Amino acid sequence: MGFTFEWQVMLETFPLLLSGVKLTIIITLGGLFFGFIIGAVTGLMKLSRSRFLRKLAGIYVESIRGTPLIVQVMFLYFGVPMATGLRITPVAAGIIAIAVNSGAYIAEIVRGAVQSVDVGQTEAGRSIGLTRIQTMRYIIWPQAFRRMIPPLGNQFIISLKDTSLLVVIGVAELTRVGQEIIAVNFRAFEVWLTVGIVYLMMTLSIAKVLQMTEERLEKRSAR
Amino acid sequence: MIEIENLHKSFGSLEVIKGIDLHIRPGEVVCIIGPSGSGKSTVLRCINRLEDATSGRIILDGSDLSDPATNINQVRAEATMVFQGFNLFPHMTVLQNVTLGPVKVRRMSKEAADALGIELLQKVGLAEKAGSFPDQLSGGQQQRVAIARALALRPKAILFDEPTSALDPELVGEVLEVMKQLAREGMTMVVVTHEMGFAREVADRVVFIDQGIIQEENTPDELFGNPQNPRLRDFLGKVLSHG
Numbered sequence: 001m002g003f004t005f006e007w008q009v010m011l012e013t014f015p016l017l018l019s020g021v022k023l024t025i026i027i028t029l030g031g032l033f034f035g036f037i038i039g040a041v042t043g044l045m046k047l048s049r050s051r052f053l054r055k056l057a058g059i060y061v062e063s064i065r066g067t068p069l070i071v072q073v074m075f076l077y078f079g080v081p082m083a084t085g086l087r088i089t090p091v092a093a094g095i096i097a098i099a100v101n102s103g104a105y106i107a108e109i110v111r112g113a114v115q116s117v118d119v120g121q122t123e124a125g126r127s128i129g130l131t132r133i134q135t136m137r138y139i140i141w142p143q144a145f146r147r148m149i150p151p152l153g154n155q156f157i158i159s160l161k162d163t164s165l166l167v168v169i170g171v172a173e174l175t176r177v178g179q180e181i182i183a184v185n186f187r188a189f190e191v192w193l194t195v196g197i198v199y200l201m202m203t204l205s206i207a208k209v210l211q212m213t214e215e216r217l218e219k220r221s222a223r
Numbered sequence: 224m225i226e227i228e229n230l231h232k233s234f235g236s237l238e239v240i241k242g243i244d245l246h247i248r249p250g251e252v253v254c255i256i257g258p259s260g261s262g263k264s265t266v267l268r269c270i271n272r273l274e275d276a277t278s279g280r281i282i283l284d285g286s287d288l289s290d291p292a293t294n295i296n297q298v299r300a301e302a303t304m305v306f307q308g309f310n311l312f313p314h315m316t317v318l319q320n321v322t323l324g325p326v327k328v329r330r331m332s333k334e335a336a337d338a339l340g341i342e343l344l345q346k347v348g349l350a351e352k353a354g355s356f357p358d359q360l361s362g363g364q365q366q367r368v369a370i371a372r373a374l375a376l377r378p379k380a381i382l383f384d385e386p387t388s389a390l391d392p393e394l395v396g397e398v399l400e401v402m403k404q405l406a407r408e409g410m411t412m413v414v415v416t417h418e419m420g421f422a423r424e425v426a427d428r429v430v431f432i433d434q435g436i437i438q439e440e441n442t443p444d445e446l447f448g449n450p451q452n453p454r455l456r457d458f459l460g461k462v463l464s465h466g
Contacts, residue, residue: 129300
């Protein structure tokens with residue numbers, strides 16, 4: 001075998017990964033920001049009275065959920081520019097891919113949370129003369145939003161890990177940076193272990209923040 | 224005030240209301256009684272257009288509810304509803320529950336709405352709960368807040384859909400007391416209820432609905448004292464022997 005584990009490599013690797021961590025975070029936050037907007041709009045479209053809007057939202061959600069993210073990424077970065085002549089940077093493609101992908105899952109989160117609010121709340125809102133939009137904005141959405149927080153946190157963790165797939169289009173995120181380090185020092189064991197630990201630190205932090213948010217909300221609603 | 228003409232309502236193939244005519248005059252208190260599933264709540268929900276009538280006409284304060292040109296939101300605010308399950312907004316304080324309608328529907332300033340809200344909460348005896356949240360209140364208190372919320376629109380009529388049916392027995396009285404006070408002040412009220420004592424004491428007119436039609440309507444004294452319809456007699460026999 002002849003393998004000796006070298007602590008030193010892990011310690012050296014860690015600071016080199018920071019630029020990748022930064023890009024991973026930027027792409028995740030950017031992707032989820034737009035993903036939430038897409039998801040909120042699509043989720044509400046799924047609840048629309050218009051059959052057309054419901055169908056349209058359904059096609060989007062099913063196409064995204066039914067295809068691998070890596071195919072979506074490559075289609076977006078290599079396929080779309082070929083057809084349209086528009087070139088985008090790998091980072092922009094990464095953010096768009098995460099947004100479009102998470103949007104489909106967030107749409108289902110939004111739809112489920114809105115539907116879980118008791119129909120009596122809508123009736124009470126309408127009965128005092130609020131319009132459909134006012135009822136959604138002041139009564140249903142605030143209640144639904146609280147229920148979205150746990151599944152949204154979950155999606156946050158999933159999307160963060162998904163950014164590692166952007167390695168295929170050359171985005172210098174965490175996984176890519178790890179690969180580049182190995183190309184130089186050939187210490188696959190130590191470097192991938194470090195990369196894994198860094199991902200774990202990020203996802204555990206999100207989980208912790210999520211747990212604290214939930215506890216605060218629970219305290220507020222139990223009072 | 225409220226004119227219902229030949230109202231029909233079906234859910235799928237099930238016809239729940241089979242032709243109801245009912246005219247409610249300003250200041251009148253009308254109690255609707257009848258067995259479960261007889262369509263009484265559906266009539267109320269059609270007046271507020273939480274349900275769309277299958278056919279027939281409902282005219283509320285001169286506005287035809289079936290006319291597409293009618294601004295349903297404004298009309299709804301003229302006949303607000305108190306629900307069996309209270310349906311308070313759990314994420315808002317008691318005061319916010321009451322002032323939401325005045326601010327968003329009536330375009331009242333926040334200050335004026337707050338003043339109105341406090342006044343109405345005083346009326347239902349809950350001014351000191353203005354800053355509480357609904358889940359900190361008992362069922363009876365929640366229903367009194369719901370009444371204040373319904374009053375806050377300054378409606379021409381209030382529709383009560385079994386307002387005491389979800390309450391513990393010892394909390395029924397406080398809600399009925401508030402309703403009696405409203406009746407004395409001349410509020411137009413349509414009350415679907417199982418509280419025969421309340422109907423007898425407060426109603427100007429009692430309507431007995433069964434099998435989707437009005438089987439009998441009369442003053443409470445006549446309706447309870449001298450029921451004509453055999454279904455009504457049967458119904459009263461059942462409920463009064465338990466009451």
